[in-house]
Amino acid sequence: MTVSDAVSTDPLQPQSAEQAEAIHVWNLHKRFGALEVLKGVSMTARDGDVVALIGGSGSGKSTFLRCINFLENPTSGVIRINGEDIEMVSDGAGGQYPANRRQIERIRSRLGMVFQNFNLWQHMTLLQNVIEVPVHVLGMKRDEAIAIGEQLLERVGLSAKRDVYPAYLSGGQQQRGAIARALAIQPRVMLFDEPTSALDPELVGEVLKVIGDLAKEGRTMLLVTHEMKFAREVASHVMYLHNGIVEEEGPPEELFGSPKSERLKQFIRTVS
């Protein structure tokens, strides 16, 4: 199925049937030219997990997240989403790309991505942003999508802004709107790519609160973040990336309470 040479030796195959696997990544490599950004990263997220990816800039954590919905094509490795292996074909230049565009599109439409720079569509009002994917990708009826969209906007505290264009919203409002847009597709997993990094400090709290609420209700999430305190609070599993490999991982209390590796100790000292 996959191009990877080592599917059979995959040590992260589901051992128990506690919760279904939402995302399973094994031995992911990503190379930009001569620069190897990811040097074999593995991860499994089961339903209800909140996995936080932390690490310095250039550690590869954002690239890892972007590989999961194929905004970047991994150079090699196994990615299985919703129990579905992604078929890759070689591009003949050491890289690979998805064999089936439709499969990627289908999988992407189950992953709710939230970007660092919000990326709300500027030519649409907030509500139009939220119903866009349900109506034009998932084929939902417009009325139905609007009803769901209004509920979601209420949840993120933006009911009053439903007919406002993104350019007239604050960063925090835009990001909460972007979270509503991601929720509107009823995602299996939410992917957050440094959701508060582009925000003014006073706006970070409102966004973290929304994300924290989602974590509490048991939503499966992958979270790339610089907010260590927040990661410690909401995550069920924390991965510390350094130079493209997982330097250390584990439950947040363990990782932050008693870090083993010297690098992680130093990282925690510098960011807190």
Next chain:
Amino acid sequence: MSKLIADTEIEIPLETFPIHKDTDPAQRNEWKQPHRIILILIGLALVGSAIFFLRWDWLPNYGDLILQGLWRTIWILCVTVFLGFLLAVPLGLAQAAGPAILAIPARWFCTIIRGTPLLLQLWLLYYGLGSLFPQYPWIRGSELWPYLRQAWPYAVLALTLSYAGYEGEVMRGAFAGVPKGQLEAARAFGMRRFTILRRIWLPQAIHRALPTLAGEAVLQLKSTPLVATITVVDLYSVASRVRQDTFITYEPLLLLAAGYLVITGIIVFLFRRLERLVPSRLG
């Protein structure tokens, strides 16, 4: 007064829509200021003196011809701007994101169209292509022949290609100018490539290009008199006709200028309306 306006602007909260000049009460009354009233009076006096002191007795004889010419100018303008724009979208897209096999011909097309005079293109099509056709019996016998022997199809074709050439370049820039994140968000949610183009990329590109497209439509209007050189009777050629018949030169030209000004005003007005469909603070 200016102090007052400045104060009200500060109070507008960031979240609200921008207040346009024509809906802002403080600015709507601006034309009532003294210097404007004087300018308006001077303008009216000029028009009045033109009506009283110049010769307009020829006007009733040419009323029908003027209306016909006006109609022809307007429909040629509308049709060529519309068709030209339809061609410009793929031309721009090919150059901004297409494979080389499409991008290179598109760039050549735009370069050639923009690099040669429209009059030359018009004559090459009409006197060149148009004079080749009758040599082929199968063309003479075809159902298209009644059209191909007239002048206006060549006028429409030349003006359409010209607009497409210029706007292809404008759309290339507009497509390239849409922020990557906008398209990436669409990809990340599983949109198909054509859906991204239709729902995200094209609307944002058009919105970016609208001010330029308005200007180009005005330029296109002022290119239409060239069709008079291939015997299409538009608004401009009516003025020539009047001069030839009556030896009155100045008055028809004045009327012509007024006519083009009014059409320009309408074009600008319509494009402003279009621009306002989406507030202008894109990305």
